[in-house]
Amino acid sequence: MPQHHDQQMPQQINIELGEKEAEGIYSNLAIISHSPAEFVIDFTRLLPGVPKARVHARIIMTPQHAKLLLAALSENISRYEQQYGEIVVADPGMMTPPEGHKYH
Numbered sequence: 001m002p003q004h005h006d007q008q009m010p011q012q013i014n015i016e017l018g019e020k021e022a023e024g025i026y027s028n029l030a031i032i033s034h035s036p037a038e039f040v041i042d043f044t045r046l047l048p049g050v051p052k053a054r055v056h057a058r059i060i061m062t063p064q065h066a067k068l069l070l071a072a073l074s075e076n077i078s079r080y081e082q083q084y085g086e087i088v089v090a091d092p093g094m095m096t097p098p099e100g101h102k103y104h
Contacts, residue, residue, distance in 0.1 A: 037063075
């Protein structure tokens with residue numbers, strides 16, 4: 001008789017991508033804040049000569065999902081660099097908000 005194991009098969013998820021979302025939103029700056037219950041990531045873009053930036057998208061997630069996102073980004077950056085070479089951040093100062101910019 002075959003033995004049955006209590007292993008669950010991974011559930012397949014069908015994700016729908018709307019027309020507007022498929023266009024995407026360009027962002028060259030993400031501002032991240034958190035509370036004990038959630039992480040908030042605001043996506044914006046800085047343009048030369050424009051002293052004010054506007055948030056174009058805000059994503060709110062649990063700390064657990066934020067950690068899963070970090071792992072997924074790390075894995076995908078690794079794969080990208082294996083295929084295309086190292087991503088070089090020319091200015092380590094890009095890791096912090098530029099002087100003179102305020103984020104509200």
